[in-house]
Amino acid sequence: MTTAESTTARYSWGGDEHIFVELAESMSLRANFRAMAITTSLREQRPEGVLEICPANASYQVRYNPDVIEPHTLLELLRDIEKQVGDAIDFSLATRIVEIPVLYEDPWTTETLQRFRDHHQDPDATDIEYAARINGMSDTREFIAAHSQSPWITSMVGFVAGLPFMFQMVPQDRQLIVPKYLRPRTDTPKQTVGHGGCFGCIYSVRGAGGYQMFGVTPAPIYDPGQELPDFEDSLVFFRPGDIVKFTPIDRDQYDEHVKQVEAGTYRIRSRPFDFRLEPFLDDPDGFNSRMLEVLRAD
CATH class of the missing domain: 3.30.1360.40 (Gyrase A; domain 2)
Incomplete structure (x- = not known):
C-alpha cells in the first residue's frame, strides 16, 4: 500500500x-x-x-x-x-476523462512564434523543436508522443477565464519540463496548447502569454454566450480535477471539427470517472492504461 x-x-x-x-x-x-x-x-x-x-x-x-x-x-x-x-489517499474524486484533439505544429502558432523569436531561449528553433531537444528527444514526433500518450489532470482553472492548468500524470522523472519564454509574447492564438515549467495549459482566448506553443485545439473551452451544447451549465468547460487526454489530429480532421463548431454541433468527448490517488501511485502506467479505456468505451 x-x-x-x-x-x-x-x-x-x-x-x-x-x-x-x-x-x-x-x-x-x-x-x-x-x-x-x-x-x-x-x-x-x-x-x-x-x-x-x-x-x-x-x-x-x-x-x-x-x-x-x-x-x-x-x-x-x-x-x-x-x-x-x-x-487524501483514500479519497475518491468524482470527475471526468476528457479528450482534447490537437493539431500539433499548426500554421497559426508557428507564424506567431516566429514573430517573437527574440523573446525565446532558442531563436533558431520552433517551440516544440526546442522542447524536444531539452527533454533529450530525437525529434518533435517523439515529443508529441510523450505529450499525448499520458493523461494530464487539471490542477486549477483561472488566470484568464476558463484557462486550465494541467499536470502530467507520470512519475516525476518522466515529466516534460520546458521553461517559459524569456519575455512574454503580446499575442497567442486562441485555444493554443501551451507549456511552462511542468504545467500544460490551453489558452481560452487570444492574448498575451509566455508558455511554449505546441499546437492548437479546435475544441472551444470558453463560450461566454453559452451557445454550444457543452456550455449549457457554465461559460467555461474545464473544472478542477478533469483528466485530459490529448489526441493528435491532422489538418483535415481539424477543419472538420471547426465546421462542427461553426454549426453549433461540436461536443468534447468525455466520460465520468472516479479517481483515487493510491492505485495511481502504486502503478501509474497500468492505471493510466485502464483509465483511458473508459474514454474509448462506447
Whole structure:
C-alpha cells in the first residue's frame, strides 16, 4: 500500500472576506489532490455564508460573508476538514476523462512564434523543436508522443477565464519540463496548447502569454454566450480535477471539427470517472492504461 505524509497547512486571511490555505510550498499531484479532497468536502457541507470555493495547484481559497459566518468558526471548520482528509489517499474524486484533439505544429502558432523569436531561449528553433531537444528527444514526433500518450489532470482553472492548468500524470522523472519564454509574447492564438515549467495549459482566448506553443485545439473551452451544447451549465468547460487526454489530429480532421463548431454541433468527448490517488501511485502506467479505456468505451 502506498502511503503519503501530509503536512500542516498554512492559513492566512485575505481582507475581511477570504481565507487562503497553502497546503504545500511546491506543486505535486499529492498536494493538488489534497486541495481537491478538502474543497470537495467543504462544498458538500457548504455552511451558510460560504460564497466561493477555489482550489489551486497546492492551495485553495474560500470567500465568505463575515456577517453570516463568523470567520474563526469557518477557520476551525477548515482545520477540522484538513484533519479528516489527512493525506487524501483514500479519497475518491468524482470527475471526468476528457479528450482534447490537437493539431500539433499548426500554421497559426508557428507564424506567431516566429514573430517573437527574440523573446525565446532558442531563436533558431520552433517551440516544440526546442522542447524536444531539452527533454533529450530525437525529434518533435517523439515529443508529441510523450505529450499525448499520458493523461494530464487539471490542477486549477483561472488566470484568464476558463484557462486550465494541467499536470502530467507520470512519475516525476518522466515529466516534460520546458521553461517559459524569456519575455512574454503580446499575442497567442486562441485555444493554443501551451507549456511552462511542468504545467500544460490551453489558452481560452487570444492574448498575451509566455508558455511554449505546441499546437492548437479546435475544441472551444470558453463560450461566454453559452451557445454550444457543452456550455449549457457554465461559460467555461474545464473544472478542477478533469483528466485530459490529448489526441493528435491532422489538418483535415481539424477543419472538420471547426465546421462542427461553426454549426453549433461540436461536443468534447468525455466520460465520468472516479479517481483515487493510491492505485495511481502504486502503478501509474497500468492505471493510466485502464483509465483511458473508459474514454474509448462506447
